[in-house]
Amino acid sequence: MEKITVVHYNEIATKGGNRAFFEKYLIDNINKHIAGISKKKAERKYGRLIIRDCSDKLNDVLGKIPGISGFGSGLSCDLDLDCIKQTALKIASPKEVYRINTSRQNKTFKLKSPEISKEIAEFLHKNGKNADHKDYTKELFVEVCDKEAYLFEGSHNGLGGLPVGTTGKVLCLLSGGIDSPVSAFLSIKRGCSVDYIHFFNDTINSKSALAKIKKLVEQLNIYQNGAKLFVVPFKDLQKEIILKVPSKYRMIVYKRFMFKLANILAFREKYKAVITGDNLGQVASQTLENINTTYDASKKPIIHPVIGLDKLEIIQIAKKIGTYEISILPYEDCCSLLISAHPETRSKLTEIEEFEKEINRELLIKAIKSAEKIKYN
Numbered sequence: 001m002e003k004i005t006v007v008h009y010n011e012i013a014t015k016g017g018n019r020a021f022f023e024k025y026l027i028d029n030i031n032k033h034i035a036g037i038s039k040k041k042a043e044r045k046y047g048r049l050i051i052r053d054c055s056d057k058l059n060d061v062l063g064k065i066p067g068i069s070g071f072g073s074g075l076s077c078d079l080d081l082d083c084i085k086q087t088a089l090k091i092a093s094p095k096e097v098y099r100i101n102t103s104r105q106n107k108t109f110k111l112k113s114p115e116i117s118k119e120i121a122e123f124l125h126k127n128g129k130n131a132d133h134k135d136y137t138k139e140l141f142v143e144v145c146d147k148e149a150y151l152f153e154g155s156h157n158g159l160g161g162l163p164v165g166t167t168g169k170v171l172c173l174l175s176g177g178i179d180s181p182v183s184a185f186l187s188i189k190r191g192c193s194v195d196y197i198h199f200f201n202d203t204i205n206s207k208s209a210l211a212k213i214k215k216l217v218e219q220l221n222i223y224q225n226g227a228k229l230f231v232v233p234f235k236d237l238q239k240e241i242i243l244k245v246p247s248k249y250r251m252i253v254y255k256r257f258m259f260k261l262a263n264i265l266a267f268r269e270k271y272k273a274v275i276t277g278d279n280l281g282q283v284a285s286q287t288l289e290n291i292n293t294t295y296d297a298s299k300k301p302i303i304h305p306v307i308g309l310d311k312l313e314i315i316q317i318a319k320k321i322g323t324y325e326i327s328i329l330p331y332e333d334c335c336s337l338l339i340s341a342h343p344e345t346r347s348k349l350t351e352i353e354e355f356e357k358e359i360n361r362e363l364l365i366k367a368i369k370s371a372e373k374i375k376y377n
Contacts, residue, residue, distance in 0.1 A: 004076045007049035010069040025163035026067040046145040067163035074152025085123040092129040099136035104144040162191030164224040172275035179277030181323040186305035199234040221376045231372040237363045244358040248344045256297035273301040284343040293347045
């Protein structure tokens with residue numbers, strides 16, 4: 001018998017000829033995440049991943065790795081029925097009633113799955129443990145593979161999705177609010193490797209405000225293990241917009257310049273797309289007309305994972321991933337200077353482009369050159 005953690009994945013198994021590509025990323029990601037927790041590494045065994053170790057700390061980390069559908073801690077043993085029954089007895093608690101759930105990948109094994117479950121249940125009963133197929137408190141999973149069997153009690157749900165890195169590198173516009181961190185997480189869950197860009201006005205935003213942004217990235221980094229944050233000074237460009245653009249159009253022009261700055265960085269750093277926390281109809285700048293106008297400023301594709309969610313759905317995700325409590329911390333929002341009492345909700349691109357001609361484009365290059373890059377391991 002040997003301690004093991006069995007890791008399962010669902011979506012990766014549907015990838016056909018590309019399955020090995022996704023499995024490799026998942027194995028590498030798991031091994032990076034657990035490096036400081038276990039001396040063992042994940043290995044592919046019979047359509048699942050095995051880590052020859054188990055602990056609560058390991059479970060906590062595995063529950064935050066995209067690509068994993070579920071996992072369980074238990075024991076491995078030889079392909080021998082008596083050994084399988086003894087292993088089940090060792091795992092089983094007298095306080096629980098077990099449903100034995102057997103899957104037999106190895107079709108040469110002498111008993112079929114229902115027969116193995118029956119043998120184990122009867123053996124547990126004879127040795128003072130409880131098993132019942134219908135009235136049970138916990139499941140005992142038995143996986144009979146080619147050269148060994150894996151047994152584990154219960155099962156933990158994973159995040160699902162795809163392994164980080166399999167769909168490419170993207171850049172997320174990160175504000176101090178609730179929506180953009182959730183968009184970043186949902187992109188991570190779909191296999192994106194996410195870095196961040198934040199626009200900072202040092203005459204308005206305090207050091208504590210920037211600390212909040214850094215804390216958000218630290219929390220999101222739990223799910224992908226390795227990110228960069230670009231802090232772009234926006235004071236001079238913001239002054240120019242306030243000076244030369246009528247108040248009802250400022251937020252639209254502001255967002256367009258955010259996309260222009262993000263694009264400069266995206267082409268330089270080879271990001272495939274830009275992520276936003278836009279949510280349709282939530283504020284004046286997020287009407288269909290204004291979204292169309294602002295997105296026109298980007299040559300890179302724009303991904304907006306929360307576009308169709310309502311605010312409560314976004315908040316629920318934020319609470320689940322640990323960003324909500326950070327996002328609601330006080331934050332001096334430099335956008336407040338740009339908000340009009342009566343903002344334009346149906347902007348016209350040609351009109352906005354005329355206002356933009358008055359803006360000094362050298363300020364864009366200056367802002368990117370002055371950006372601070374912060375790396376997270």
